[in-house]
Structures are given as C-alpha cells and as structure tokens.
Amino acid sequence: MMNAVERYLAPTTLAQALAALATPGGATVLAGGTDLMPQANAGRVKAASTLLNIRRVQGLSAVALDGNALVIGTLATLATLQHDALVRAQAPLLVDAIDHFASDQIRNAATLGGNLCNASPAGDTLTPLLALDAQVELARLTDDGSIATRRLPLADFFIAPGRTRREPHELLTAVRVPLRGTGQIARFHKAGTRPALDISTISIALAAQRDDQGCLHDVRLALGAVAPTPVRAHRAEALLEGRRLDAALAAQAAQAAADEATPIDDVRATAWYRRELVNNLTRRMLDDVTQA
Amino acid sequence: MSLKHEIRFRLNGVEQRTSVDVGLSALQLLRDVIGLPGTKYGCGEGECGACTILVDGASVNACLLFAVDCGGRELTTIEGLAGDPRAQALRQAFVAHGAVQCGFCTPGMVVQATHLLAVEPKPDAASAKRAIEGNLCRCTGYQKIVDAIVDAGARLADTTAGDKQ
Numbered sequence: 001m002m003n004a005v006e007r008y009l010a011p012t013t014l015a016q017a018l019a020a021l022a023t024p025g026g027a028t029v030l031a032g033g034t035d036l037m038p039q040a041n042a043g044r045v046k047a048a049s050t051l052l053n054i055r056r057v058q059g060l061s062a063v064a065l066d067g068n069a070l071v072i073g074t075l076a077t078l079a080t081l082q083h084d085a086l087v088r089a090q091a092p093l094l095v096d097a098i099d100h101f102a103s104d105q106i107r108n109a110a111t112l113g114g115n116l117c118n119a120s121p122a123g124d125t126l127t128p129l130l131a132l133d134a135q136v137e138l139a140r141l142t143d144d145g146s147i148a149t150r151r152l153p154l155a156d157f158f159i160a161p162g163r164t165r166r167e168p169h170e171l172l173t174a175v176r177v178p179l180r181g182t183g184q185i186a187r188f189h190k191a192g193t194r195p196a197l198d199i200s201t202i203s204i205a206l207a208a209q210r211d212d213q214g215c216l217h218d219v220r221l222a223l224g225a226v227a228p229t230p231v232r233a234h235r236a237e238a239l240l241e242g243r244r245l246d247a248a249l250a251a252q253a254a255q256a257a258a259d260e261a262t263p264i265d266d267v268r269a270t271a272w273y274r275r276e277l278v279n280n281l282t283r284r285m286l287d288d289v290t291q292a
Numbered sequence: 293m294s295l296k297h298e299i300r301f302r303l304n305g306v307e308q309r310t311s312v313d314v315g316l317s318a319l320q321l322l323r324d325v326i327g328l329p330g331t332k333y334g335c336g337e338g339e340c341g342a343c344t345i346l347v348d349g350a351s352v353n354a355c356l357l358f359a360v361d362c363g364g365r366e367l368t369t370i371e372g373l374a375g376d377p378r379a380q381a382l383r384q385a386f387v388a389h390g391a392v393q394c395g396f397c398t399p400g401m402v403v404q405a406t407h408l409l410a411v412e413p414k415p416d417a418a419s420a421k422r423a424i425e426g427n428l429c430r431c432t433g434y435q436k437i438v439d440a441i442v443d444a445g446a447r448l449a450d451t452t453a454g455d456k457q
Contacts, residue, residue: 002315008297008360034356037317038337051295051314053361079350103426105404106338108350109357196425197339 002040002047010053014173017057018141022169025049029171031075032109034102035118060113060173063087069135070177074113078125082107091177093186093207097128100190103197113172116157119164120199122225127205128188129154129175130222130230137174138166151176158229180218183210185292187285190224191277192268200225201269202261202277206285214244221253221282226261226274233257236282250286257282299363303328304372312359319343319354321362322369330370330399334428341427344400345369351407353426370399378409378448385444386437393431401427405441414449417442 005028011017021027027050030036039045054060054075061075063084070090072081081087082098101107101124115125116136134154142148154175157164166172185208192198203224208216219240221233236257243249258279263271294313301308303326312321319336322328322345334342336355343354346368373379382402385391392398401424408415408423415423420441421434429437 002313003294005295005314008295008314010360010363030358030361032356033358033361034338034353037356037358040315041336051360053358055361056364102338103341104407104423105341105344105351105353105426106356109347109352 002051004047004049005051007050008053009050010056012056012058014057014059014139014171015141015145015147017052017054017171018139018147018169020050020052021171022141023050026168027052029054029117031055031111031114032077034106034110035114054171065090065179066176068179070179072112072175072177074172074174075111078102078107078110078112078115079104081112090179091128091132093128093132093188093205094125094177096186096188097124097190097203097205100124100188100195100200106197112175116154116175117164117166117172119158119160119162119229121161121227121229122200122203123230124190124200124203124224126154126158126230127203127222127224128207129177130232131186131205131207131220132177133207133220134178135176136172137176138170139173140167140170149173155232160228180207180209184208185210185216185289187289189281189285191281199268202226202263202274202281204257204278204281204285206282206289208240208289210289215242216240216245217242221257223257223261223278225268226263226278231260233260233282235260240286245286245290247287247290250283250290253286254279254283297360299360301362301364302366304368314358314360316359317355318345318347318357318359318362318367321359322354322367328369328371332396332399334396334400338426339428340397340400341404341424342397342400344403344427346403346407349407349410351404368403370403373403373406376406378406378444379403381444381448381451382406382409382441385440385447389436389440389443391432391436391440397427397429397431401429401437405444408441409445409448412445413452414445415442420445 026048030053061073187206190203208219236253263274332342334340338353
C-alpha cells in the first residue's frame with residue numbers, strides 16, 4: 001500500500017501538519033505506527049499520496065488539567081498514561097484499561113489518539129473513555145491560515161469499524177476527560193483468552209457517582225466488541241440511574257445490557273457467547289459495586 | 293517503486309545515514325539493509341516480541357516501527373547491549389537458569405528484560421512476568437526466563453550495594 005505514497009512529511013508544528021492534511025490527495029496519518037504498519041502490510045488501508053508523520057509535532061503529548069477537565073495530548077503514549085500521576089489520580093478507569101492493553105513494547109509506541117482514530121470496536125481505551133464521558137478535540141486549518149478547533153463527544157465520534165467523524169483535513173489533537181467529585185465508581189473488565197496482546201472478546205467499562213444513600217447517578221456503561229462501534233448501554237444505564245443498587249437490579253440491568261448488544265460471530269467468539277459475557281460480567285461488576 | 297526518504301539516526305552508539313523506503317520497517321532496516329541479524333523476525337505484527345529493540349531507551353517492536361520514523365532517534369539492538377551491565381547480568385543468568393533452549397526468542401527477551409531492569413532494578417517474579425507479556429517463548433515454559441530475570445536483578449542490586457560499601 002505504501003507504493004502510493006508520493007510524499008513523506010514529518011512536521012514539527014501543528015499548523016504544518018494541518019496544512020499537509022488540507023492538500024489535495026490528503027494524508028495518511030502516522031503516529032506510533034503499531035496499527036498502521038500491520039494494516040499496511042496486510043493491504044487493509046488505502047494510503048493517501050502523503051504519509052504524514054505527526055510524532056514530531058510539538059505540544060501534542062502533554063497531560064494537563066484545564067478547568068474541570070483532564071486534557072491528554074493525542075501523542076501521549078499508553079505507557080506514559082499508564083504511569084502518569086495526574087492520569088492515575090483523575091482517570092484510574094483509563095489506567096485500568098491500559099493495564100490490559102497489548103504489551104509493554106506496544107504501549108511504549110502506541111498513542112492514545114491513534115487508538116481512538118483506529119476506531120476498532122474492540123479498542124481498549126474506547127470503552128473507559130466513553131464511560132468517562134470524554135470529548136475529542138479536532139483541529140483544522142481555516143482559509144485565513146489560523147487553527148480552528150471543535151469538540152465532539154466521544155460518543156458521537158465513531159461511525160463504523162475504522163471510521164470516525166474526523167474529517168480528512170482534521171487532526172485529533174487532544175482528549176478531554178471531565179473531572180468528577182468524590183463518590184466515583186469506576187470498573188473495567190476485558191474478556192479474552194489471555195491478559196496480554198489479546199483483542200478483547202468483549203470489554204465493559206462502568207462509571208457512576210454514588211450518593212450518601214447508596215444511589216447511583218450519572219451512570220455510564222460502555223460496551224466494546226459487541227457492535228460496529230463501542231456503544232453505551234443506554235437502557236441498562238436508565239434502569240440504574242437514581243436507584244439503589246441491589247442484586248435484583250444488577251441482574252435486571254445486566255440483562256438489559258446484553259439485550260442491547262448487537263454482536264457478531266467471529267473467530268474470537270459467537271454472538272451468543274458475547275451476549276452471555278455481557279450479561280454475566282456486567283452483573284458480576286454491579287454486584288462488586290454493591291458490595292464495595 | 294516506492295518513495296525513499298533519507299534518515300540519520302544513532303544505532304548502537306554509531307551515527308548512521310541511509311535512504312529507506314517509506315513503507316520499510318525498522319526490523320527490515322536492521323536485518324536486511326544494515327545486516328544486523330540479532331534482532332529476529334518472528335510474526336511481523338507485534339505479537340511475539342522477537343524483534344524487540346530499544347528506541348530512545350524504551351522497548352518497542354521493530355516490526356511495527358516505520359524506518360523513516362527512526363530519524364533523529366537512538367536505536368539499541370541486542371548487538372549494542374554487549375557491554376551493558378544489565379544485559380551482561382541477564383546473559384549470565386539466562387545461561388545459569390537454562391533459560392535458552394532454541395534461542396530464537398532470547399535476543400528479544402534480553403532486550404525487553406534490560407528495559408525492565410532500567411525502570412525497575414530489582415523486579416519480583418510478578419513484575420518480570422508482566423514485562424515479558426509481549427515476548428513469546430515456545431520452549432522454556434517461561435519459568436526459567438522469569439527466574440533468570442529476577443536473579444539478574446538481585447545480583448545487580450547486590451553488586452551495586454557492594455560498590456557502595
């Protein structure tokens with residue numbers, strides 16, 4: 001696929017990178033390369049005329065607090081996030097998922113922005129970020145040469161496997177995770193045949209607030225690898241919202257989540273088995289929350 | 293005919309300047325262009341870890357790294373670790389524990405374990421196991437490798453403690 005590449009660019013500023021994306025013929029974006037390389041070798045991606053390496057663009061790998069949000073630069077590697085004190089304190093759910101992400105070698109190279117833009121329904125960071133109600137920042141160059149940024153809820157970002165709402169001339173520059181107060185519930189579970197280097201059979205991420213009476217609020221339950229994109233289980237969330245969690249409610253919500261899932265049969269599991277996993281693992285996760 | 297791009301980088305402490313196809317992997321660059329065969333080609337898709345190298349001190353799969361992205365970076369392969377104290381301790385421990393059988397995974401294991409000892413000088417068995425999650429071995433059953441890594445860390449820690457006395 002790389003035979004189609006006529007130009008290789010490795011800019012150091014965002015404006016240069018956005019200018020390259022805006023040229024006719026577009027650009028294939030390279031960051032960590034851990035997904036692009038095997039996809040290119042397998043002939044699964046159609047290369048644009050420009051191969052745009054964004055890894056040297058300054059200012060896109062920082063982790064910082066901005067008002068009421070944790071802002072993660074698109075080029076932050078998963079290894080950086082796994083060990084970053086701010087991320088560990090403010091988004092332990094994301095760290096929990098990264099602990100289950102591929103291997104040390106891949107975490108040292110792979111970027112958060114790459115994992116999101118790759119848009120695999122089984123992407124490991126997608127479900128926790130959906131449960132955390134994250135937003136993505138997309139930058140583009142305007143006609144007068146300035147940089148314009150828009151924000152999009154991550155829940156609206158994914159269209160289909162490998163497809164997102166990022167326009168060809170846009171670059172995902174950052175992920176914004178809203179900060180929550182105390183009483184935060186966060187759980188992640190990835191089902192697979194081994195902890196490392198496995199594409200998840202399914203994954204589940206749960207985030208909620210629990211009040212003094214033990215009732216759950218702002219419940220977000222995200223499911224991976226059960227639909228063409230990672231999805232929120234809205235009916236299960238509605239059942240849990242404002243209610244005091246007990247075994248009966250956990251079973252009811254878990255069944256609702258399984259009913260909402262629309263998985264397929266593939267080499268990793270049958271659709272039937274995936275629904276069983278969603279039901280049983282969601283119930284187990286909620287029971288764990290009840291007892292915590 | 294694919295596009296070529298010239299890169300400069302440091303390989304095992306030596307400046308390199310070469311022109312590479314934009315689709316070439318760092319693994320192909322190391323083995324087929326430069327001629328360093330210590331880094332192994334196993335799966336070519338980041339699953340087996342046989343091609344593990346250090347880039348700017350962090351371990352990565354050379355098969356997933358675009359060669360063009362090596363420009364301006366510092367690469368260390370198993371050949372470049374010959375004089376590294378951590379790698380030397382690992383080599384001795386791998387021999388002592390019988391952690392080498394067919395040997396194909398060994399360079400990747402040693403490079404990855406060298407990276408572990410750099411970030412965690414005295415790992416326990418659990419840390420060693422986590423660190424080599426991305427390295428497959430079909431011979432040893434891993435226990436001997438884990439034992440060797442833990443032992444190498446312990447010996448290095450003892451040596452360092454001895455130096456301070």
